[in-house]
Amino acid sequence: MNNLENLYRQVIMDHYKNPRNKGLKGYDQVHYKNPSCGDDITMEAKVESGVIKEVNHQGVGCSICCSSASVLSELVKGKTVEEALDIINKYYKMLLGEEIEDEEVLEDALVYQGVSKFPARIKCATIAWKALEQLLKGDKDERKF
Ligand code: ZN
Numbered sequence: 712m713n714n715l716e717n718l719y720r721q722v723i724m725d726h727y728k729n730p731r732n733k734g735l736k737g738y739d740q741v742h743y744k745n746p747s748c749g750d751d752i753t754m755e756a757k758v759e760s761g762v763i764k765e766v767n768h769q770g771v772g773c774s775i776c777c778s779s780a781s782v783l784s785e786l787v788k789g790k791t792v793e794e795a796l797d798i799i800n801k802y803y804k805m806l807l808g809e810e811i812e813d814e815e816v817l818e819d820a821l822v823y824q825g826v827s828k829f830p831a832r833i834k835c836a837t838i839a840w841k842a843l844e845q846l847l848k849g850d851k852d853e854r855k856f
Contacts, residue, residue, distance in 0.1 A: 719824070724778070726777075727774040727777050730778070730780070730781040732766060732781065733768060734769060735755050735767050736757075736765075737755075738757045738767070741753070741845050742842070745772070745838050748772065748776070749771070752772060752842060753769050754784075754842040761792050763787050763847075765788065766783065766784040766787055768783075775823070775826065776835040776839065779820070779835075779836050779840070783839050786798060787799075795843075799840050801816060802840055803837065803840070805817065805824055807827065808827040
């Protein structure tokens with residue numbers, strides 16, 4: 712394991728063990744499940760005048776799923792809905808192994824780059840992001856992932 716991978720692992724384990732913005736407060740929510748891994752996550756967001764004021768999450772799952780929900784909640788806070796959807800799209804591209812021009816907008820989410828080598832884990836890394844994406848697009852129905 713090289714130093715960069717080690718650093719990435721530390722960031723993931725930190726968010727897994729000390730999740731930011733965990734616990735729901737009753738804003739608009741979307742709930743997603745990934746039966747193949749047992750990931751089960753609810754994302755909620757408080758949006759005012761097109762700006763994301765708060766994102767919270769609650770659920771159970773593997774370290775990739777839970778930590779990425781925490782990273783996401785910090786990443787999009789204070790952004791407009793449009794900016795957040797753009798970031799979410801860039802994140803999907805990164806996981807598909809595609810080049811992204813301004814990848815620095817992904818900040819801590821860059822630690823999931825390596826997941827692109829493990830297709831089975833891509834669902835884990837995107838479940839919280841898909842849920843938030845759906846929520847930001849205004850569709851609040853519960854979906855299976
Ligand atoms: Zn998982």
